[in-house]
Amino acid sequence: MWKEHNLNPSGIRVGDCVIRAIAAVTGKSWDRVYAELAVHGFKLADMPSSNAVWASYLGSIGYKCNVLPYGYTIRRFADEYDSGAYIVCTGSHVVAVKDGDYLDTWDSGDESPLYYFYKEG
Helix, strand or coil, rough: CCEECCCCCCCCCCHHCCCCCHHHHCCCHHHHHHHHHHHHHHHHHCCCCCCHHHHHHHHHCEEEEEEECCCCHHHHHHHHHHCEEEEECCCCCCEEEEEEEECCCCCCCCCCEEEECCCCC
């Protein structure tokens, strides 16, 4: 089920989905995730919002990545992965899924995810 959720301190609804999703799943503040991604991006000489930077960042804090088979939607993912916390990624958007709910600033349930990050344990 979709739950409207926006951790951006200025209420911005677009452009920071990676930060919002990571903050929602990790329990870190939006500010902290932004700063940590900026530092990580600096170390890799790349922008904090690049897929390579935030995927590397998630790996550095213990997250693993799985590819999804064709045919999933974010809504279906949330229904099937109804326990735990996940960062679900389409080709152009990132969404937090927690205990069967997808947390986003808009109802992205019909979007097609390609892969997701999770933390074991």
